[in-house]
Amino acid sequence: MCKIVFHKDYLLYNFGENHPFSPLRSLLVYEFVKEVIGENYLIFPEAPVNSEELEIIHTKEYISIVEKASNGIEIENAEFFGLGTADNPIFPKMAEGCRFMVAGTSLGAELIYENRCNIVINLGGGLHHAQKNNASGFCLYNDIAYAIKRLTLKGLHVLYLDIDAHHSDGVQNIFYSDDKVLNISLHESGEYLFPGTGWTYELGRSMGKATTINIPLEPFTEGENYLKVLEEIFIPAIKWFKPDLIVLQAGADSHYLDPLADLMLTTRDYEEIFKKILKWSKEYSNGKMLITLGGGYNHIVSAKIWSIMCSIFTGKQYPEKLPDRVLKKWEKILGKKINPEIHDPENPFEPIPRKEEINRTNLDRVEKILDLVSPYWW
Numbered sequence: 014m015c016k017i018v019f020h021k022d023y024l025l026y027n028f029g030e031n032h033p034f035s036p037l038r039s040l041l042v043y044e045f046v047k048e049v050i051g052e053n054y055l056i057f058p059e060a061p062v063n064s065e066e067l068e069i070i071h072t073k074e075y076i077s078i079v080e081k082a083s084n085g086i087e088i089e090n091a092e093f094f095g096l097g098t099a100d101n102p103i104f105p106k107m108a109e110g111c112r113f114m115v116a117g118t119s120l121g122a123e124l125i126y127e128n129r130c131n132i133v134i135n136l137g138g139g140l141h142h143a144q145k146n147n148a149s150g151f152c153l154y155n156d157i158a159y160a161i162k163r164l165t166l167k168g169l170h171v172l173y174l175d176i177d178a179h180h181s182d183g184v185q186n187i188f189y190s191d192d193k194v195l196n197i198s199l200h201e202s203g204e205y206l207f208p209g210t211g212w213t214y215e216l217g218r219s220m221g222k223a224t225t226i227n228i229p230l231e232p233f234t235e236g237e238n239y240l241k242v243l244e245e246i247f248i249p250a251i252k253w254f255k256p257d258l259i260v261l262q263a264g265a266d267s268h269y270l271d272p273l274a275d276l277m278l279t280t281r282d283y284e285e286i287f288k289k290i291l292k293w294s295k296e297y298s299n300g301k302m303l304i305t306l307g308g309g310y311n312h313i314v315s316a317k318i319w320s321i322m323c324s325i326f327t328g329k330q331y332p333e334k335l336p337d338r339v340l341k342k343w344e345k346i347l348g349k350k351i352n353p354e355i356h357d358p359e360n361p362f363e364p365i366p367r368k369e370e371i372n373r374t375n376l377d378r379v380e381k382i383l384d385l386v387s388p389y390w391w
C-alpha cells in the first residue's frame with residue numbers, strides 16, 4: 014500500500030519568483046498524481062507540526078527566531094541564524110509553510126510505523142541542509158531529521174539515502190553520533206558545489222562511527238557510473254545495517270539540465286535508480302520506504318522525474334506523453350509551453366571528454382570508503 018502526501022499550504026513555502034526553490038514543483042506533481050495515478054493514493058496532513066514539537070531537532074532559540082521572522086517581527090541578528098540571506102530570505106508565513114511540509118514527512122513516518130502503508134511519498138520536504146540552530150541552502154526546518162528522529166525514538170533503525178546533487182549536511186550533522194541511522198549521501202563533490210562538505214573521511218563519531226557514508230562524485234558523472242557507485246555502496250550497507258525502513262531524499266538536481274549542479278543523470282537514469290532502490294528495499298529489507306522531494310531547479314524536468322517516481326512506487330505505468338489535461342494544467346501553472354514527452358530524448362548530450370577518468374575516480378572512492386568502514390561493518 015502506497016500513499017502520496019500533499020497539502021496546498023506547502024505553497025506558502027515560497028521564496029519569491031526569482032528564487033530557484035519553487036513550491037510549484039510540488040503542485041505540478043500533485044496535478045499529475047490526481048490525473049494519472051489516482052486521487053485514492055492521496056492523503057493530506059491535517060495540521061502543521063507545532064513549533065514545540067520541532068524541539069526534538071532544532072533549538073528553542075532558533076525556532077523562536079524563525080517563527081518571529083515569519084510573523085514579520087524584525088530580527089536583529091537574523092544572519093547568525095542563516096536568515097535574511099540570498100539563499101534564505103525572510104518572507105511571511107515561511108514557518109507555517111515549512112511546518113506543513115514537516116507534517117507531511119512526519120505523517121508518512123507514522124503511516125509506515127503503524128503498518129498502514131509500505132511506501133509513502135511526500136510531495137514536498139527533503140530540506141536536508143537545515144541545521145539544529147540555523148537555516149541553510151533554502152531549508153528552514155529539517156523535515157527529514159524530524160521524521161527520522163520520531164522513528165528512532167520508537168526504536169526503529171533507519172537507512173537514509175540522499176540522491177540530491179548537494180551533500181545532506183544537515184541530516185548528517187544531526188545524526189553524526191547516532192548508531193540508529195545509517196546516512197548515505199551521493200553528491201557532487203564539495204570541491205565544486207555547496208555546501209562544500211561530504212568528504213569520504215566524514216564517517217560518523219563515537220557510537221555512530223561508520224554510520225555516515227559520503228560519496229563525493231566528480232562533476233559530469235553520468236548515469237551508468239552513478240548506478241554502479243550506488244549499487245557498490247548500497248548493497249553492503251543495507252546487508253550490514255538491516256534497517257526497519259529506508260528514507261529517501263529524491264532530489265532531482267542531479268539531472269543534466271539542472272542549472273545549479275553538474276551531474277549528468279537523465280530521466281531514464283532516475284527511473285532506473287527508483288526501480289533499483291525499490292527492488293533492493295524488498296530484497297534486503299522489508300520494502301518499507303519514506304520518500305521526500307528535494308532540490309531540483311529545472312522545474313519541468315524535476316516535476317517529470319517525480320511523476321515517474323510516483324508511478325514506479327505506486328506500480329502505475331506512466332504515459333510516455335503527459336496527458337492533455339495534465340499538460341494544460343502544468344502550462345497554466347508555469348505560464349509557458351511544455352514538451353509533453355515525459356523522458357529526455359535518447360543521447361541528450363555530447364559525449365563527456367573525461368568519462369573514463371571520472372568513472373575510475375568515483376569507483377576508487379567507493380573502494381576507499383568500503384576499506385575505511387570494513388573494520389566496523391564486518
Ligand SMILES: [Zn+2]
Nearest residue numbers: 177178179308
Ligand atoms: Zn540539491
